[in-house]
Amino acid sequence: MTEPVTVLGLGAMGYAIASAFTAAGHPTTTWNRSARPAPDGAVRTDDVTAAVTASKTVVVCLTDYEAVRSVLPPLADTLRGRLVVNLTSGSPDAARELAEWAATHDILYTDGAIMTPTDTIGTASALTLHSGHQTEVLSALGGNQPYLGAEPGRAAGFDVALLDLFWTSVAGVAHAFAMARSENIAATELAPLARGISDLLPMVIDEYSARLEEGKHPGDAANLRTAAAGMAHIIETAEARGLDASVMRAAHTLAQRAVDTGHGADGISYLTEMLERNVPENATRGG
Incomplete structure (x- = not known):
């Protein structure tokens, strides 16, 4: 029999997680702050202490880290010697703080980030990042579960960076459609050409990441002066x-700042280094 698992939190994602564990053969106990049904095959309890006691592995998927901090500390003694797998979205610093708390109470701690929608959980399309204590239990969620290292904030660090790319891109899509519609161009007319623009992103990602590794930002194909003019x-x-x-x-303010400080002939990848140079020296940085 596969190991028992407890899932704390039965929101949309928590429910999908509990369903995946049940489908994979894990005896699954669930708890939620408010009354919500458990997936078929899982046990639901209103007693959070009883839920934690039922398993050596406790998977947490709550609204935010504030909710996690309200639920876990009173359970410190019960959680001692168990593994907490926290799949709640939050900042890298919040993950590190929770890992430190867990360590002081002899609790193993894994921090994870689910990068795909609820309907992918338990399928080959799922992607769950994790760091801190390495665990195989996430294989029940399907797809890939890359382990990013023992430093507990790394999964959340990947998460916020990838979501930064996603939401900035989504905002760009929304604005592009508004721009098109202001010129009586239907969104459906723009969409095929917009997909062509999005096809350039993989090349940009690979090229810019390589330039950052090398510390070189040639602007022979596209430079910041030209980019700033286009943005204007x-x-x-x-x-x-x-x-x-x-x-x-x-975006234009960043590009123009680079131009004004003598980097107009550099490639756009230079903006990453410029952003890093504006981080105060006394700022906390992860890793």
């Missing part, structure tokens, strides 16, 4: 039509 045209057009251009203004 977008801002001018958007604002002339009454569209909010604050996201593009923020």
Whole structure:
């Protein structure tokens, strides 16, 4: 028999996680702060201490780290010697703080980040990052479960960086459609060409990451001076039509700052180094 697992939290993702553990043959006990049904085959209890006692592995998927901190500390003695796998989204610093708390109470701690929607959980499409204590229990969630190392904040670090890329891109899609519609171009007309633009991103990601490793930012194909000029045209057009251009203004401010400090001929990948140089020296940095 596969090992018993307890799942704390039965929101949409917690429910999917509990379902996947049950489907994989793990005896699964669930708890939720409010009354919610458990998946078929799982046991539901209103007693969180009883839920934790039922398994050596406790998977946590709550709203945020504030919720996690309200639930786990009162259970410190019960959790001693057990493994906590925290799949709640949060910052790398929050993950490290929780890992430190766990260590002081002899609790093993894994911090994880689920990078795919609820309907992928338990399928080959799932992706769950984890760091801290390495565990095989996440294999029940399906797909890939890359282990990113013993430093507990690394999974959350990957998570926030990847979500930064996603949400910035999504904001760009929303704004592009608004720009098109202001010119009586239907979103469905723009979409096929927009997909072509998105196809450039894998090349940009690979090229810029290689440049950052080398510490070189050639601007022979595209430089920051040209990029800043292009952004200015977008801002001018958007604002002339009454569209909010604050996201593009923020990007333009970064590019123009690089130009103004003598890096106009550098490639756009230089912006990463410029952003890093503006981090205060006394700021806490992970890893």
